[in-house]
Amino acid sequence: MKINPAYNTRENITELYNKPLLELVYEAATLHRKYHDPSEVQMSSLISVKTGGCTEDCGYCPQSAKYNTDVEAHKLMTVESVVEQAKTAKANGSSRLCMGAAWREVRDNKDFDDVIEMVQEVNSLGMEVCCTLGMMNEEQALRLKNAGLYAYNHNLDSSEEFYADIISTRDYQNRLDTIDNARKAGISVCSGGIIGMGETIDDRIGLLMSYVAMDTPPESIPINALVAVEGTPLEDQKPIDSWELIRMIATTRIVFPQSVVRLSAGRTQMSTEAQAMCFMAGANSIFAGDKLLTTPNPEFNEDAQMFELLGLTPKVPFKDGEQPKSHLDEKIEMKKKEQVRREQELKEAREKAEANGFAPRKVTVTQD
Numbered sequence: 001m002k003i004n005p006a007y008n009t010r011e012n013i014t015e016l017y018n019k020p021l022l023e024l025v026y027e028a029a030t031l032h033r034k035y036h037d038p039s040e041v042q043m044s045s046l047i048s049v050k051t052g053g054c055t056e057d058c059g060y061c062p063q064s065a066k067y068n069t070d071v072e073a074h075k076l077m078t079v080e081s082v083v084e085q086a087k088t089a090k091a092n093g094s095s096r097l098c099m100g101a102a103w104r105e106v107r108d109n110k111d112f113d114d115v116i117e118m119v120q121e122v123n124s125l126g127m128e129v130c131c132t133l134g135m136m137n138e139e140q141a142l143r144l145k146n147a148g149l150y151a152y153n154h155n156l157d158s159s160e161e162f163y164a165d166i167i168s169t170r171d172y173q174n175r176l177d178t179i180d181n182a183r184k185a186g187i188s189v190c191s192g193g194i195i196g197m198g199e200t201i202d203d204r205i206g207l208l209m210s211y212v213a214m215d216t217p218p219e220s221i222p223i224n225a226l227v228a229v230e231g232t233p234l235e236d237q238k239p240i241d242s243w244e245l246i247r248m249i250a251t252t253r254i255v256f257p258q259s260v261v262r263l264s265a266g267r268t269q270m271s272t273e274a275q276a277m278c279f280m281a282g283a284n285s286i287f288a289g290d291k292l293l294t295t296p297n298p299e300f301n302e303d304a305q306m307f308e309l310l311g312l313t314p315k316v317p318f319k320d321g322e323q324p325k326s327h328l329d330e331k332i333e334m335k336k337k338e339q340v341r342r343e344q345e346l347k348e349a350r351e352k353a354e355a356n357g358f359a360p361r362k363v364t365v366t367q368d
């Protein structure tokens with residue numbers, strides 16, 4: 001039951017959302033127990049592999065180059081440092097690593113080749129690898145899949161109607177197309193939204209309706225509470241009440257009983273009791289580690305204490321799907337061969353010149 005047939009229209013989801021809270025949570029908890037092990041919560045880590053300087057204007061995001069925030073832009077991390085961080089995350093109990101790059105879209109360049117290698121390396125550590133890299137076409141999705149990508153994150157953020165109030169540099173259909181490209185490549189889809197941006201309840205239901213309208217809803221649905229960051233257009237938004245987040249999580253759990261519902265950004269503003277209610281209401285994943293891309297998040301040891309207190313255990317990787325195989329990437333392999341060929345040619349030219357009594361100047365070959 002990927003979509004609950006009892007709740008697949010705007011009217012009945014609205015009715016569900018507005019139920020008395022405890023009744024809603026009870027219904028969500030009942031379904032949660034039917035389709036998931038309620039004692040397990042997946043710990044995921046999110047690394048910002050390329051930070052800031054993004055050309056998009058998402059009103060909630062401190063990484064947009066259009067806003068004056070404290071975020072320092074960094075170029076793409078090296079494959080080695082990503083692997084190091086992945087190992088630490090794994091040692092701390094994370095079974096999934098999400099790599100986020102502040103890009104409008106994926107470009108077929110050296111940075112993307114590096115991301116492909118990151119996916120191959122992290123997959124070989126036995127972690128579920130997820131990427132969030134902006135828009136991508138089908139060919140790029142296939143390269144990621146071939147490298148061993150497990151999931152692609154691309155949030156719809158809110159309803160189509162509210163979307164234009166938050167972002168002007170791309171439209172809702174662009175988002176849907178990227179999700180479709182991930183789906184066509186056989187990559188598991190992670191897509192969710194943010195509440196607390198000034199949207200109405202109808203917009204929250206509209207977000208869920210966008211997923212109901214898909215042939216297959218996302219396997220993973222992150223629900224974020226806005227973390228209002230100074231310098232962004234949404235800096236003055238008041239933090240939402242935890243009850244609203246609990247209500248949204250419970251509704252999402254009931255409408256999509258089999259999806260993983262992720263309690264994502266905004267946990268630092270929540271008490272342990274409120275987080276416990278979220279787990280009760282069907283959340284079965286959190287993001288661990290002290291940073292969520294650029295915004296604060298509870299430390300690993302705080303979460304370990306909470307898990308112990310609530311009797312939760314971290315979920316092992318690949319419980320919901322097989323580990324993808326990592327294959328060699330044709331484009332990278334061709335570039336490597338070309339590099340070897342050029343180096344060989346240069347070496348031969350140098351040897352020839354030296355044999356003829358010349359001392360050629362030093363030339364270094366670099367990959368583009």
Ligand code: SF4
Binds near residue numbers: 062102
């Ligand atoms: S949310 Fe992503 S696409 Fe939007 S500005 Fe931030 S980094 Fe760019």
